[in-house]
Amino acid sequence: MSRKLLKNNDIKNDKVAEKQVPPVQPTTNNELEKKSERKKKGKFKFNESIKIVLVLTIIAAISASLLALVNKYTKQDKDLVIKTKIEEKYSAKLKEKVDISSYRPTEKTVIEAYYIAENDAHIVVAKAEKSDKIAYNAAGVELIVIIKDNKIEEIHTLSHSETPGLGTKALNNDYYKQYIGVSLDRFNIDSGPVLESPSSSAFFTPKIVTSATYTSNAVHVAVKAAVRVVKTMGDN
Amino acid sequence: MKAKEKLRLNDLTAPLGNGIIKNNATFRLVLGSCPTLAVTTLATNGLGMGLAVTFVLVCANAIVSMLRNLIPRKVRIPVYILIIATFSTIVEMVTRAFLPDLYAKLGLFIPLIVVNCVLLARVESFASLNRVGPSIMDGLGIGIGFTLGLTLLGMVREFLGAGTFFGMPIKAAIELGLPMAIFILPAGGFMIYGFMLVAFNAIIGKIENHVANKNKNGKVEEIEEKKEVSIGDNA
Numbered sequence: 118m119s120r121k122l123l124k125n126n127d128i129k130n131d132k133v134a135e136k137q138v139p140p141v142q143p144t145t146n147n148e149l150e151k152k153s154e155r156k157k158k159g160k161f162k163f164n165e166s167i168k169i170v171l172v173l174t175i176i177a178a179i180s181a182s183l184l185a186l187v188n189k190y191t192k193q194d195k196d197l198v199i200k201t202k203i204e205e206k207y208s209a210k211l212k213e214k215v216d217i218s219s220y221r222p223t224e225k226t227v228i229e230a231y232y233i234a235e236n237d238a239h240i241v242v243a244k245a246e247k248s249d250k251i252a253y254n255a256a257g258v259e260l261i262v263i264i265k266d267n268k269i270e271e272i273h274t275l276s277h278s279e280t281p282g283l284g285t286k287a288l289n290n291d292y293y294k295q296y297i298g299v300s301l302d303r304f305n306i307d308s309g310p311v312l313e314s315p316s317s318s319a320f321f322t323p324k325i326v327t328s329a330t331y332t333s334n335a336v337h338v339a340v341k342a343a344v345r346v347v348k349t350m351g352d353n
Numbered sequence: 354m355k356a357k358e359k360l361r362l363n364d365l366t367a368p369l370g371n372g373i374i375k376n377n378a379t380f381r382l383v384l385g386s387c388p389t390l391a392v393t394t395l396a397t398n399g400l401g402m403g404l405a406v407t408f409v410l411v412c413a414n415a416i417v418s419m420l421r422n423l424i425p426r427k428v429r430i431p432v433y434i435l436i437i438a439t440f441s442t443i444v445e446m447v448t449r450a451f452l453p454d455l456y457a458k459l460g461l462f463i464p465l466i467v468v469n470c471v472l473l474a475r476v477e478s479f480a481s482l483n484r485v486g487p488s489i490m491d492g493l494g495i496g497i498g499f500t501l502g503l504t505l506l507g508m509v510r511e512f513l514g515a516g517t518f519f520g521m522p523i524k525a526a527i528e529l530g531l532p533m534a535i536f537i538l539p540a541g542g543f544m545i546y547g548f549m550l551v552a553f554n555a556i557i558g559k560i561e562n563h564v565a566n567k568n569k570n571g572k573v574e575e576i577e578e579k580k581e582v583s584i585g586d587n588a
Contacts, residue, residue, distance in 0.1 A: 172425060176420075176432055187443050191449065198453070254460070
């Protein structure tokens with residue numbers, strides 16, 4: 118029994134000894150080739166990564182250059198665009214531009230430009246930005262409001278993104294007619310973008326277009342913003 | 354190195370024709386439904402958007418086809434999107450500078466041309482696998498088909514919803530009380546789109562069946578003629 122055990126132990130020891138023997142270095146050509154292939158695969162992955170980075174960088178660089186070139190020829194001067202649009206809509210020539218850098222408009226309104234024409238009309242480009250129940254779409258409503266002799270003389274649309282056929286019903290001359298001839302004193306310029314309640318008869322309350330409430334509100338807010346800047350900074 | 358196959362006329366005309374009718378992006382492939390429904394409140398808006406997409410698609414197809422052997426497969430989608438975004442931004446800059454009215458009407462949907470599935474689908478499935486000529490014609494065909502689809506949809510919605518045709522009011526329609534605002538809203542847009550999908554596919558289906566039957570009859574006649582000839586020879 119003990120001899121058998123010894124034999125088994127010897128066998129086990131031999132197996133352990135075999136496992137502990139270090140691997141023999143490749144000497145044949147096939148083995149050398151296999152080793153070099155494995156090394157090449159590692160290099161191949163590295164080269165592929167470089168190629169990916171290079172291709173992406175080159176395409177991005179070319180795209181950026183192309184966009185910069187197109188931007189150079191299409192960049193717009195907003196003041197020039199506004200001036201051109203005013204000259205299209207109003208017959209009197211522009212005399213001077215009023216400096217409004219120190220003027221603080223009410224919340225959610227922007228005064229883009231303020232000009233005085235040769236006939237002493239005040240031309241204001243006012244924008245009502247999208248807010249609660251004011252303007253339906255993100256770009257808001259931008260109007261050219263022409264004020265003369267303390268009354269609104271003309272209103273024109275400069276830009277908007279309201280829904281065609283719905284919001285645009287409140288952005289045409291037929292809708293603006295209700296503002297023509299209204300005295301500036303009838304506008305509550307201190308209330309900010311808040312609309313007057315129907316009960317305040319002292320102030321002008323516009324008729325709102327059904328299904329275009331937000332756009333109608335935006336028009337009123339933009340007109341009030343124009344009136345406010347003229348009353349604050351103009352000669353009225 | 355494989356020898357380049359000569360380009361045949363059919364390689365150029367087939368993608369053009371297929372893109373307009375058989376693979377119409379609006380009514381057959383049903384791709385780009387988001388801008389389709391959003392901008393077709395007016396026919397002019399649909400036409401403008403369609404032309405913008407056509408330009409981007411043709412340019413993107415051409416560039417991707419030219420670079421198809423250089424773009425690594427692993428990063429092909431980001432590269433395609435980069436190329437499409439470049440041309441989409443060029444369209445935005447040009448329309449803002451030279452077509453401000455159209456730019457104001459189309460608004461956010463011009464920059465969103467980048468994520469319009471029509472472009473990525475055609476670039477991935479056609480331009481990346483074919484030569485420059487056929488790719489350009491495929492872009493042109495798909496673009497023209499998309500433009501036609503948008504314009505048609507816009508015309509119907511504008512007429513029913515606003516009583517106008519390309520901005521010109523139609524007095525008879527307005528007097529009859531026809532304009533119904535719902536057709537300008539998304540719900541109405543979906544309804545009109547659905548009806549037009551059914552109609553377009555029914556018409557194309559009938560045409561295809563007719564052509565298939567014609568070809569089948571032609572082949573059957575040929576086989577019968579051959580049989581007669583062989584019987585005659587044996588006799």
